Amino acid sequence: MVDSTDPLVLDLVEWIAREPRLHSEVIETWRTSCPRLTIWEDAVDRGFVTRETVAGAGAGVRVAITPGGEKFLRANGRLR
Amino acid sequence: MAPLMIAALGLLMVATAFLSGLFGMAGGLILIGVLLTLLPLPSAMVLHAITQMASNGWRAFLWRRHIRWWPVSIYLIGCALALAAWSITRYVPDKPIALLLLGVTPFMARLTPANLKPNPESIWQGAFYGIICMGLMLMTGVSGPLMDTFFLGGKFDRREIVATKATAQVASHFVKLIYFGGIIDQAATLDPVLAVVAIAASMTGTTLARRFLEAMTDLQFRTWATRLITTVAGYYIIYGSWLLVTRSNAFAF
Numbered sequence: 001m002v003d004s005t006d007p008l009v010l011d012l013v014e015w016i017a018r019e020p021r022l023h024s025e026v027i028e029t030w031r032t033s034c035p036r037l038t039i040w041e042d043a044v045d046r047g048f049v050t051r052e053t054v055a056g057a058g059a060g061v062r063v064a065i066t067p068g069g070e071k072f073l074r075a076n077g078r079l080r
Numbered sequence: 081m082a083p084l085m086i087a088a089l090g091l092l093m094v095a096t097a098f099l100s101g102l103f104g105m106a107g108g109l110i111l112i113g114v115l116l117t118l119l120p121l122p123s124a125m126v127l128h129a130i131t132q133m134a135s136n137g138w139r140a141f142l143w144r145r146h147i148r149w150w151p152v153s154i155y156l157i158g159c160a161l162a163l164a165a166w167s168i169t170r171y172v173p174d175k176p177i178a179l180l181l182l183g184v185t186p187f188m189a190r191l192t193p194a195n196l197k198p199n200p201e202s203i204w205q206g207a208f209y210g211i212i213c214m215g216l217m218l219m220t221g222v223s224g225p226l227m228d229t230f231f232l233g234g235k236f237d238r239r240e241i242v243a244t245k246a247t248a249q250v251a252s253h254f255v256k257l258i259y260f261g262g263i264i265d266q267a268a269t270l271d272p273v274l275a276v277v278a279i280a281a282s283m284t285g286t287t288l289a290r291r292f293l294e295a296m297t298d299l300q301f302r303t304w305a306t307r308l309i310t311t312v313a314g315y316y317i318i319y320g321s322w323l324l325v326t327r328s329n330a331f332a333f
Contacts, residue, residue: 008238031293032242033101034139034249035228036305039238041298 008039013048013069014078023051023061048072081271089118089274093131093281094288100135101289102296103305106312108132112221113182113316116175122260122268127278128221129257130270134279135286136249143243148236151200155230155248158210163255165211166218170264173219176327179320182220183313189225198233200244205230217252218259224249 012030015021030040043049048069052062065073073079092114100107111131115124140147173181199205209230213223231245260268296304 007235011237030238032238034136034224035232035241035245036103037232037238037241038302041302044298 008037009042009046009048010072010076010078012039012043013065013073016049016063017065017069017073017079020052020062020064023063026063043069046072081274086271086274086277089115089127090277090281093278094285097131097135097282097285098289098292099285099308101286102293102301103308106305106308107285108222108224109182109186109309110312113179113312116178116182116221120266120268121172121175121178122264122266123270125221125256125260126268126270127274129253129260130275131278131282132253133250133257135282136246136253138283140243140246140250143239143246146237146239146243147247148200148234148240148244151206151231151234151244152247152251154203154206155200155210155213156251157203158207158212159214159252159255160210161207162211162214162218163259166215166259167263171218172260172264172266174327176320176323178220179316179323181216181320182222183316183318183320185216185220185222186225186309186313189229192226192229196229196233198230200231200234200236214252214255217256221256223252227252 012026015029016026026040032039046068047066049063050066052064054060054062070079093111096107096111096114098107099110108128112124112128115128118124119127198209209227213227213230216223216226227245227248231241231248234241236244261270293301
């Protein structure tokens with residue numbers, strides 16, 4: 001049922017495109033249970049978002065969109 | 081019920097709620113299977129209904145602003161029709177049949193064609209899904225995976241999906257409670273202490289799951305969720321078939 005979660009994957013990628021987010025923030029905001037919607041996992045599998053380790057102040061794992069994610073947003077009219 | 085039995089069931093419920101917190105529906109699937117092997121079917125159904133109403137009710141309350149009431153209302157029409165049909169026949173499945181159907185349930189959602197997009201706003205589709213899911217609920221105790229496909233078909237955001245499904249689940253389990261607790265010929269009674277333990281255990285297990293969830297990688301989640309559900313469902317099919325065969329042989333002699 002990949003198609004049925006597509007709009008949600010789009011929402012997630014658009015949300016991350018606004019500004020890079022901490023990995024913990026993404027998981028906390030987008031995690032669901034019963035039904036366990038694999039929105040985050042789908043976005044990672046399809047190469048729309050990537051994790052980057054950031055050193056120094058505000059160190060941690062950040063999530064940003066990839067060129068593939070940008071293309072996905074453009075194709076769906078969410079990025080100009 | 082003996083205090084030792086209540087304690088053992090409480091521990092079991094913490095463990096299954098923990099799994100449910102990690103994998104979505106697997107906890108309910110395991111809990112009803114184990115309850116079916118330990119208790120008479122009506123008692124297992126009533127106790128299961130209490131725990132599921134508590135967990136889904138809490139989720140629905142937390143996200144109450146996101147509930148879409150129209151799909152819930154039309155889903156309830158289907159539930160009412162199923163309850164009416166079952167109340168006429170007062171059908172209670174044998175344990176082997178319930179276990180077999182329980183084992184098949186997770187695969188029903190997987191067999192649903194990917195291009196099938198149910199419309200949760202449609203009265204006919206809502207009533208149809210309500211009848212099917214409620215019928216399944218009255219025979220196996222669960223209907224979660226199939227219900228997911230219905231609410232995922234709409235243009236809801238993720239909070240609306242989870243909150244609306246949780247509300248529909250509270251209603252479905254309440255109908256199950258009424259059916260097995262009052263309508264059928266050998267209606268079950270429930271020890272109030274066990275009911276309180278069940279609710280507390282469900283909440284404890286769900287809270288514990290959060291810490292582990294954060295430590296799991298995405299790949300681990302997908303791999304283990306699929307393995308767990310397939311293993312549990314496969315076990316129910318084999319166990320139900322075995323009970324069915326041994327019972328048939330017993331009747332033959």
